[in-house]
Amino acid sequence: MKESLAYFNHWLSFYYEKKDLFLKDPFIQEKLELLKKAIEKSRQAFIEKGSFAFCSACANSGEKCCKAGLEWKLSPAEFLINLLLAETYSLPLAFNTSRKEDCLFLGEKGCSLILTPIFCRNFFCDKLVKHLGHANLTYIQQAMEEEATLGFIVANYITTKLLQKEGTKHGA
Ligand code: SF4
Numbered sequence: 001m002k003e004s005l006a007y008f009n010h011w012l013s014f015y016y017e018k019k020d021l022f023l024k025d026p027f028i029q030e031k032l033e034l035l036k037k038a039i040e041k042s043r044q045a046f047i048e049k050g051s052f053a054f055c056s057a058c059a060n061s062g063e064k065c066c067k068a069g070l071e072w073k074l075s076p077a078e079f080l081i082n083l084l085l086a087e088t089y090s091l092p093l094a095f096n097t098s099r100k101e102d103c104l105f106l107g108e109k110g111c112s113l114i115l116t117p118i119f120c121r122n123f124f125c126d127k128l129v130k131h132l133g134h135a136n137l138t139y140i141q142q143a144m145e146e147e148a149t150l151g152f153i154v155a156n157y158i159t160t161k162l163l164q165k166e167g168t169k170h171g172a
């Protein structure tokens with residue numbers, strides 16, 4: 001975990017150096033608002049179909065699927081999007097530095113990210129799939145499409161337009 005902590009702390013410093021550039025970019029401003037609505041739409045679908053409640057009960061029973069190493073599924077651009085979103089919501093984005101067996105982003109009440117990595121968004125374990133059933137799973141997956149598209153558009157914009165010059169320095 002030490003390596004990923006140093007890596008994301010590095011991007012955190014980068015964010016604080018450049019955040020005015022991100023926050024004032026008209027394209028980011030516009031798309032971020034749309035992305036917030038899309039994330040909320042996905043969240044509502046997870047709540048409505050009982051997925052969050054099922055995973056919460058599972059996690060409370062001691063089973064965890066947010067294991068150490070999964071933080072690497074989040075790209076630098078997606079991490080920067082999370083910092084921007086956290087800023088607009090005035091929410092903290094704390095790292096897990098105490099439980100080395102867990103993902104760096106796993107907080108006491110679940111994932112501390114607002115936009116989770118694509119891998120995590122698409123992960124439905126067998127028992128969750130069984131619990132939800134085909135119709136509910138399809139409903140959730142369809143509700144998540146807008147978030148996936150907008151998340152990709154914003155991440156791609158950040159990577160190609162804003163991180164290009166920083167690529168060599170920051171390993172993006
Ligand atoms: S995805 Fe599966 S293993 Fe992970 S918390 Fe949900 S039910 Fe449990």
Ligand code: SF4
Nearest residue numbers: 066070103106111120
């Ligand atoms: S959902 Fe969040 S806490 Fe869980 S593995 Fe993915 S990034 Fe980590």
